[in-house]
Amino acid sequence: MSKRSKTSRRPRVAWWAPLPPHHSGIADYSAELLPHLESYWEIDLFVDGLEVDPGLAERHRVVDVRETDPAPLHAGYDAVLYHIGNGPAHIYAYHALLRQPGLVVLHDVALTHLVAEITHGRGRTDLLFRELREQHGDEAAEELRRYVYLHEPAPWLVEPLRHPLNRRVLAAARAVLVHSRFAAEQVRAARPGLPVEVLEMHAPPPVAGATRADGPALVLCTAGYLTPAKRLESVLHALARLRGKVPFAYHVVGELAPGYRIAGLVRDLGLEEQVRLHGRVPGPTLDAFLSAADVCINLRHPTSGETSAMVLRVLAAGTPVVVSDEGWFSELPDDAVVKVASGPGEVEALAGAIESLAREPERRRALGAGARRYAQAHDPVSRASGYAAFVARHAGPAGTATERAAARALDSAAAELGFDAALAGGAALAGDLG
Amino acid sequence: MARPVRSVAVCHPQIPFSDGGAERLSAGLVAALRGRGLAAELVTVPFQWTPRDRILRSALAWRLLDLSQSNGRPIDLVIATKFPSYAVRHERKLAWLVHQFRQVYDLLGTPFSDFGDGAEDRAIRDAVRSIDAHALGEARARFAISRRVAERLRRYNGLEAEALYPPPFGRERFAPGEQGDYVLSVGRLEPLKRVGPLIEALPHADALRAVVVGVGPEEAALRARAEALGVADRVAFLGAAPFDEVVALYADALAVYFAPYDEDYGFVTVEAFLSGKPVVTAPDAGGPLELVEDQVTGLVSELAPEPLGAALAALARDRKWARDLGEAGRERVRDITWDAVLDRLLAAA
Numbered sequence: 150m151s152k153r154s155k156t157s158r159r160p161r162v163a164w165w166a167p168l169p170p171h172h173s174g175i176a177d178y179s180a181e182l183l184p185h186l187e188s189y190w191e192i193d194l195f196v197d198g199l200e201v202d203p204g205l206a207e208r209h210r211v212v213d214v215r216e217t218d219p220a221p222l223h224a225g226y227d228a229v230l231y232h233i234g235n236g237p238a239h240i241y242a243y244h245a246l247l248r249q250p251g252l253v254v255l256h257d258v259a260l261t262h263l264v265a266e267i268t269h270g271r272g273r274t275d276l277l278f279r280e281l282r283e284q285h286g287d288e289a290a291e292e293l294r295r296y297v298y299l300h301e302p303a304p305w306l307v308e309p310l311r312h313p314l315n316r317r318v319l320a321a322a323r324a325v326l327v328h329s330r331f332a333a334e335q336v337r338a339a340r341p342g343l344p345v346e347v348l349e350m351h352a353p354p355p356v357a358g359a360t361r362a363d364g365p366a367l368v369l370c371t372a373g374y375l376t377p378a379k380r381l382e383s384v385l386h387a388l389a390r391l392r393g394k395v396p397f398a399y400h401v402v403g404e405l406a407p408g409y410r411i412a413g414l415v416r417d418l419g420l421e422e423q424v425r426l427h428g429r430v431p432g433p434t435l436d437a438f439l440s441a442a443d444v445c446i447n448l449r450h451p452t453s454g455e456t457s458a459m460v461l462r463v464l465a466a467g468t469p470v471v472v473s474d475e476g477w478f479s480e481l482p483d484d485a486v487v488k489v490a491s492g493p494g495e496v497e498a499l500a501g502a503i504e505s506l507a508r509e510p511e512r513r514r515a516l517g518a519g520a521r522r523y524a525q526a527h528d529p530v531s532r533a534s535g536y537a538a539f540v541a542r543h544a545g546p547a548g549t550a551t552e553r554a555a556a557r558a559l560d561s562a563a564a565e566l567g568f569d570a571a572l573a574g575g576a577a578l579a580g581d582l583g
Numbered sequence: 584m585a586r587p588v589r590s591v592a593v594c595h596p597q598i599p600f601s602d603g604g605a606e607r608l609s610a611g612l613v614a615a616l617r618g619r620g621l622a623a624e625l626v627t628v629p630f631q632w633t634p635r636d637r638i639l640r641s642a643l644a645w646r647l648l649d650l651s652q653s654n655g656r657p658i659d660l661v662i663a664t665k666f667p668s669y670a671v672r673h674e675r676k677l678a679w680l681v682h683q684f685r686q687v688y689d690l691l692g693t694p695f696s697d698f699g700d701g702a703e704d705r706a707i708r709d710a711v712r713s714i715d716a717h718a719l720g721e722a723r724a725r726f727a728i729s730r731r732v733a734e735r736l737r738r739y740n741g742l743e744a745e746a747l748y749p750p751p752f753g754r755e756r757f758a759p760g761e762q763g764d765y766v767l768s769v770g771r772l773e774p775l776k777r778v779g780p781l782i783e784a785l786p787h788a789d790a791l792r793a794v795v796v797g798v799g800p801e802e803a804a805l806r807a808r809a810e811a812l813g814v815a816d817r818v819a820f821l822g823a824a825p826f827d828e829v830v831a832l833y834a835d836a837l838a839v840y841f842a843p844y845d846e847d848y849g850f851v852t853v854e855a856f857l858s859g860k861p862v863v864t865a866p867d868a869g870g871p872l873e874l875v876e877d878q879v880t881g882l883v884s885e886l887a888p889e890p891l892g893a894a895l896a897a898l899a900r901d902r903k904w905a906r907d908l909g910e911a912g913r914e915r916v917r918d919i920t921w922d923a924v925l926d927r928l929l930a931a932a
Contacts, residue, residue, distance in 0.1 A: 562646040563639075566670055567713030572706055573639035 160227035160544060162190040163212075163219075165245065166254075167238040169202040174458035175234050175256055180205065181353060185533035190540070193226075195219055197241035214241055223249050224556040225571055228544040230254060233318055235262045235309070235453050243267075246321045252543055253322040258335045258454025259313035261305030284316040306377075309453045310335065319343060324543035326536075328456035329477035335454055346539050351532035352461040352524035356436040361443065366396040367507045370442035370468075372435060373459040376406040380448035380473070380495070382414060387500035389418040395507045397423055402438050404429040439466040443513060444506050446499070450491035452476035460486075465524035469516035471502050484519035585675070588659045588932050590622040592650050594668040596630035596641065603771070604850050605681045607752040608728070609664055612679075615921035626650065630667065635707045638684065642667035642714050660932045663722075666711075670718040677928060678722040680732055680744060682847045687711045688739045689845065695775060715740050724931035729848040729870040746873075747927055748919045751850040751857070753826060759859030759909070760834025762902060765792040765819075766863070766895055767836040769829060769851050772799030776843045777865070779805060780886040785814040787892025791899045793818045794836070796829055833858035838898045838905055842886060845869035853919055856880065856912030861905055863894055880912035 166179040180202065186192060187208070194205065198215040205211075212219060223229055229251035231242045243263060246253065268277035274297060281289040289312040292304040304312060319325065319336060324344035327333050333345045361368075371384060381401065388399055401424065405411070415424045430438070439445060445463045447470055449455075456477045463470045464485060472478040474488035481488075487506065489498040506513055556570075563570035593616070595609035609625055616623035628644050631637040650658050650673050661676045663669035666684040669676070686696040687708040698704045719725060719736070725744035727733035733744040751757070766788075770776045772795075781793055782805055795805070795818060802820065809815040824832070833839070839855035842865035849871045855862045856874065862881035864871045877883040884894040898905040 558647060559643060562643050565672070565717065566642060566646055566710075567717045568639065568710035570643070572710050573636050573643055 159189065159191045160540065161225065162186075162192050162540065163195055163223060163226045163229040163251075164192050164209075164232075165195045165230065165242040166232035167199065168194060168196060168205055171199050171238060173234075173236065173238055175232055175238070178256075178350065178458060179232065182351065182529055182533060182536070183209070185529045186536060189533065189537040190228075195242075195245075197238075214245065219245060220249055223251075225560075228252055228540045230540070232256060233260065233263075235260050235455070237263065237266050239263055240267055243318065247317055250321045250323055252324050252326070252540065253318060254326045255315070255318070255322075255332065255336065256328070256455060258315060258327070258332045259305070259309035260315045260318060261309045261313060261453070264314040265303075265305055280314060280317075281312060284314055285312040308451055310451070313339070313454070315339065324539070326539050327454075329454070329480050331476045331480060332454045332456075344543060346542075348532060348535040348539065349527055350456045350458065350461060351529040352465045352527045354528070355465050355467065355521065355524060356440055361441060366398050367503075368441060368443045369397055369399040369446060369503070370402060370438050370444075371399075371446045372402040372438060372463070373447065373457070374406065375401070375403050375409060375411075377409060378449055378451060380450055380491075381411050383448065383495050383499060384446055385411065385414050385418055385420060385424070386496045387503065388420060388423065390496070390500045391504060391507075392420070392423075395504055397503075397507070399424045400427060400438055400442070401425065402427045402430055402435060436462075436466065439463050439468055442468050444468070444503065445470040446503075447471070448473045448489070448491075448495075448499070449478060450475060450495075452478070461524065461527070464520040467517040467521040467524075469506065469513050469520060471499065471506075482519060482523055485516060485523045486520070487516070585932075586657075586659055588621065588929060590624075590653075590656065590658050591616050591660045591662060592624055592626045592653075592658050592673075594626050594645070594650075594661060594663040594671050596645075596665050596668045597627040599629050604848075605665055607850075608681060608749050611749070611752050611921065612662065612924070615925055618921070619925060626668075626671075628668070632684075632686075635703065638667070638707060639710055639714075642670040642711075642718075645670040646672060646718075648672075662928065667714060667718075669722065670714055675932060676722045677932060678719050678725045678744070679747065679749075679928065680719070680725065680727040680736060682728075682732055683715055683735065683739075684711050685735075689735055695844075712740065716742070719744075726928070726931075730873050731845070731870045732847050745927075747924060748848070748853070748916075749850075749924060750919045750921055751854045753830070754853075754857065754920065756826075756830050757833060757854055757857035759913070760831065762906060763835040763837055764899070765794045765836055766838050766840050766898075767794050767796070767832055767855075767860075768840045769796045769833075769854070770841070770843065771797050772801040772805060774801065774844075777886065779808065780842065780865075780888070780891055781840045782809050782812065782814065782818060783888040784891035784895060785809075785817055786812055787889050788895040789899055791817070791837075791895055793840070794821060794832060795819065796821050796824045796832065798823050830858075833860065836860050837902070838863055838881075838895070838909075840864075840895070841871055842868050842884075843871075846871055852912075853916050856909070856916040859906070859909040859913045861898060861908035861912060863891070863898070874912070874915055876915075879908070880915050881908055 167173055167176040169176050169180050193210040193212055195212045195214055198213055201211050231246045231251055232254045233239050235257035264280055278290050278293055281293050295301040296303050319340040325336055326346050326348055328350045330347055333347045336345045445468050447460045450473050452475050454476055460470055471487045474490045487502050489502055559570045593609050593613050613623045613625050630641045645667050648671055650661055661673035663671055663678050664681045669678045686698050690696040691698055719742055726747040727744040728749050730746040733746050736742050736744050768778050768781055772778055809818045833854055838861045840863045841851040846869040852862050852871045852874045862875045864875050864883055865886050866883055875881040882894045884891050
């Protein structure tokens with residue numbers, strides 16, 4: 150009798166995400182999670198011509214989609230995971246997803262920047278009109294017309310979630326993983342019936358040995374990539390109101406987005422002595438700032454439905470953080486963060502929050518402990534097992550049903566003969582049949 | 584109780600536009616099975632070995648075939664011969680191994696294999712070995728066309744196989760004729776078949792003539808060498824002669840020269856013996872040495888021009904001895920018949 154030899158193997162996963170040394174929250178996120186996912190999956194990294202950190206390239210096969218057509222390869226994977234965020238680093242994954250459906254990790258609900266970049270940003274404003282009209286109707290197209298012809302504010306910057314331009318992604322997704330209940334609700338409303346799961350983002354491991362300066366001034370810090378949505382103007386106005394009441398020092402750590410200037414406002418408000426702009430700093434220096442601060446301020450408005458890796462980093466440092474009360478930030482526990490409402494009362498609310506934190510060191514300590522608890526409960530190991538479960542529930546290679554059936558047949562034929570079908574270009578073969 | 588065998592698929596890889604001993608073996612097996620009243624069919628799939636991954640694809644192609652039934656009727660038995668045809672899946676599979684993919688085994692590191700030590704080559708080599716281990720390992724019974732082939736399978740894959748010698752195509756046609764004055768060489772003119780030493784030996788073999796049947800990449804070089812050695816008038820290159828003519832050439836030869844490098848089996852030996860001719864071969868010829876016993880059924884000579892020339896000259900001088908050696912050879916292959924092969928194969932099915 151013939152024997153059917155079964156070889157048990159880890160699922161093969163195609164991981165589409167920007168990676169270090171590229172600078173982005175999602176690149177760091179990938180690099181932090183991948184080591185914990187290796188025990189579940191065999192992971193190949195699909196990148197867009199970017200240099201990949203040598204440590205990652207050593208442990209994974211790297212497929213540069215500028216050199217290799219990924220479409221025929223996909224049939225050979227048990228799951229294709231596209232990480233989609235609202236920025237140009239995700240354009241290649243966006244295009245690939247539309248071509249070959251797969252699983253989506255949606256880091257931002259709104260993809261307005263991304264879609265605007267590949268249309269309007271490339272001189273094809275007509276395509277952005279079409280996208281807005283097809284996905285969100287004539288009213289959305291009218292807003293774009295006012296932006297283009299009447300120079301009104303860009304709608305995708307003012308209110309990204311109203312016309313999030315994510316419909317194509319949701320149509321191509323087999324299942325979606327998001328980082329917040331808020332994002333899940335948005336996705337469910339946009340495409341009922343699409344499987345959506347929430348897996349809260351992991352926090353980095355705590356940094357050991359950092360000590361909080363016990364000086365008379367309250368040490369405040371805002372860190373991250375600094376765009377108008379980080380509300381630095383509101384923060385500076387709130388601090389101006391505290392002058393004379395509360396001694397403080399405010400450190401702004403991070404790169405300012407092109408065209409975003411705050412130095413003039415710091416001067417106008419007479420805060421030059423208290424406010425220091427540090428620009429982008431290396432990781433260890435950043436962690437030192439976060440640990441040394443008494444309170445961090447990380448506002449976000451408008452939200453694109455994103456999760457803030459920086460807030461998680463602050464929580465892991467055990468530092469209380471003031472956040473905006475919207476989107477994912479609203480879901481953070483009240484024993485770890487202080488929430489202030491966005492909108493007209495933002496400055497007053499923020500000033501009040503900082504003042505009370507300044508007067509209540511015990512509450513700051515309690516919030517810091519709560520922050521650490523949250524970070525520990527969201528360690529990468531527990532996130533990895535959540536990922537594995539998500540993929541197990543929704544696995545299936547990208548590509549057509551024919552491609553998948555052919556890939557399965559080739560995989561099992563090769564396994565019976567004791568080798569990996571990939572050696573024979575099995576996935577490409579299956580792709581040819583699809 | 585196993586179902587009696589009524590239908591047999593003989594599996595053999597095809598190299599389009601190329602034909603050789605292995606192809607004749609499979610065709611002969613099909614004909615013999617039909618001769619016994621069984622439904623028999625040759626199943627073939629083209630085999631490619633460049634680029635490298637095609638080797639594995641060919642194995643996959645065989646594995647994906649479903650030979651359990653055809654046209655609603657079961658295929659009772661599968662007999663597979665060469666790599667990668669034995670990758671085929673069937674619950675009653677026999678392997679009658681003609682040869683493995685030798686470039687990753689015994690030929691590795693010789694000029695006859697272009698496999699190196701790079702990562703890709705290693706991966707393909709390992710995969711081929713794994714295919715052999717799995718596909719031959721799952722066979723209901725394993726035979727090899729010679730002890731030499733069985734030895735390699737044991738050595739490289741740890742699998743046992745029984746030597747089962749196939750008869751040559753048109754076996755009944757071979758018979759002794761006149762004893763002529765030429766040494767016959769039959770086979771492709773390529774390095775592994777080592778026809779060159781025969782030409783080199785002629786200056787040392789008195790006035791003996793050589794008749795060379797076959798075509799191949801070395802033909803021009805061999806002709807040029809014969810010219811250079813001044814023996815061109817004693818060598819006849821006949822090219823691809825028709826079968827009848829080859830049978831007649833065997834029948835009337837003095838002896839047959841057949842000294843390939845590590846041959847798997849060598850139909851030429853059997854054809855020579857059936858024709859009552861002694862075979863002159865080399866100590867590293869492989870399969871032929873299972874039948875050629877030095878000074879009993881032929882001569883085993885070093886291939887340097889002088890010893891080889893001397894061996895050939897000795898046969899030319901002592902023609903009775905040559906005839907006796909040939910007759911002993913004829914006795915040696917008397918039982919190499921399709922009947923004997925089918926009895927053994929079907930008993931194992």
